[in-house]
Amino acid sequence: MKAVIVVFPGSNCDRDVMVALEASAGRAPAMIWHDEATLPACDLIVLPGGFAHGDYLRVGAMAARSAAMADVVRRAEAGVPVLAICNGFQVATEAGLLPGALMRNAGLRFVCSWVSLRVDEAESPFTAGYEAGQVVRMPVAHHDGNYFADADTLARLEGEGLIAFRYVGADGERGEGANPNGSVADIAGILNPARTVLGLMPHPERAAEPALGGADGRAMFDHLVEALS
Amino acid sequence: MRARVHITLKPGVLDPQGKAIASTLARMGFEGVGEVRQGKYLELDLAETDPEVARARLDAMCARLLANTVIEDYTIDLAE
Known part of the structure; x- marks a missing residue:
């Protein structure tokens, strides 16, 4: 699998995701500066x-x-999968690859912690390494992760099974204390209708090996390599 | 020509920063303040001298970069 990581001025998880992808794919992704056309x-x-x-x-x-x-x-319109993590998710919504917007956290604080996520949609190249309903742990680190979409968009996301990850408690149940940023419908990650674009605020690359405190993110990279090689 | 652009959150979009400002004002003793909504204000110096052309260009700038119309509204004021 050949992966490309787009590096913007101010990206800071580009090398983390490079290491995680290289461990799964056995080859290093290409790092592309943002001004490459x-x-x-x-x-x-x-x-x-x-x-x-x-x-x-x-x-x-x-x-x-x-x-x-x-x-x-x-490329995304031509069907090339796009994995958009944290700031990448924000970029993807701004670019129109995914609907909605990421707003300032409801609590106004930068949130940096491990969270529990429920895999609500396992039918995509990003999430097929998980079971539907499985609870996984990944870190979040953001000030603007409060997902917003209008009621019609939300209904469409729900109806078409495009909500990939939701914030839950350790028991897998949704609840106010489990949502770190005020995201509507506890949304942590969404897919586009073709299921070729995933945007999520949590960091699978920071949960890709036990030395990082957890390895639940590994299944995402492993399955991408399997599906796209 | 100078343009002034105000960008505000759409009605119905929660504004936690505005809420925090309102509660701080209340705590400071400023009574009678209802809802507070925080927005952005931009000033742009334009070479264009035709107000209609300038307005159309500003509209495109707002729609494509300055505002996120999923969550924000904008207004454009032109000064000679």
Whole structure:
């Protein structure tokens, strides 16, 4: 599997996801600077976490208008899978790859902690390594992870099974204390209708080996390699 | 030509920062303040001198970058 990681000024999880992908794929992903107008041929595009352009104007706003993102949108429309993590999720919504928007956390604080997530949709190349309903643990680290979408969009996400991950308690049940940022419907990650784009606020790459405190993210990378090789 | 652009959250979109400002004002003793909504204000110097052309260009700038119309509304004021 050939993966490309788009690196923006202010990305800071690009190397983490590179290490995680290389461990699963056995080959290093290509790192592409944001001003490249054409990405190399690839089986997977990753938009990494970080604080692209210092979150100026709005999170992800400037990065979404970069030269590389115009090509990412073209590739995504042609069916190339896109994994958008944290700031990458924010960039993906700003670029129109996914609906809705990520807003300031409801509690106004930057949240940095391990959270429990329920896999609500296992039918995608990103989530097929998990069982539907499985509870996994991954870290979150963000100030703007409060997912918002209007009622029609939410109904469509629910109806088409496009909510991939939800914040839950350790028991797998939703509840106010389990949602770290105020996201509508406890949404932690969503898919596009073709299930070729996943955006999520939690960091699977920071949960990719036991030395990091947990390895539940490993199944995502392993299954992507299996599905896309 | 100078343009002033105000960007505000759409009605119905929760504004936790506005809420925090309102509760701080109340705690400071400023009574009678209802809802507070936080927004953004931008000033742009434009070479364009035709107000209609300028407005159309600003509208495109807002729709494509300055505002996220999923969650935000914007208003454009032009000064000569």
